[in-house]
Amino acid sequence: MAQTILPIFKTRPDGGRGDIINIGSIAGREPYQRGMFIKIDSGQVETELSIVRFDGNKAKADAVYN
Secondary structure, eight states: OHHHHHHHHHTSTTTTOOOOOOOOOGGGTSOOTTOOOOOOOOOSOOOTHHHHHTTTOHHHHHHTTO
16 A cells, blocks of 8 residues: 555655555454454564665664664
8 A cells, every 4th residue: 555655645745755554453463253354464574664764874774673
């Protein structure tokens, strides 16, 4: 979903600033009989996001995962 919204954010006059909020369902966390839901919480995953968040400062971005 974020990849779909991102191009719209980039066309905004404020340079794409804003928040994308993903909402999940409790059905993805608590199984129940005949429930057909799957939710994956990947936890902390190292991506280029930290480099972007810290304006290209790789040392600072790497420190997030140490």
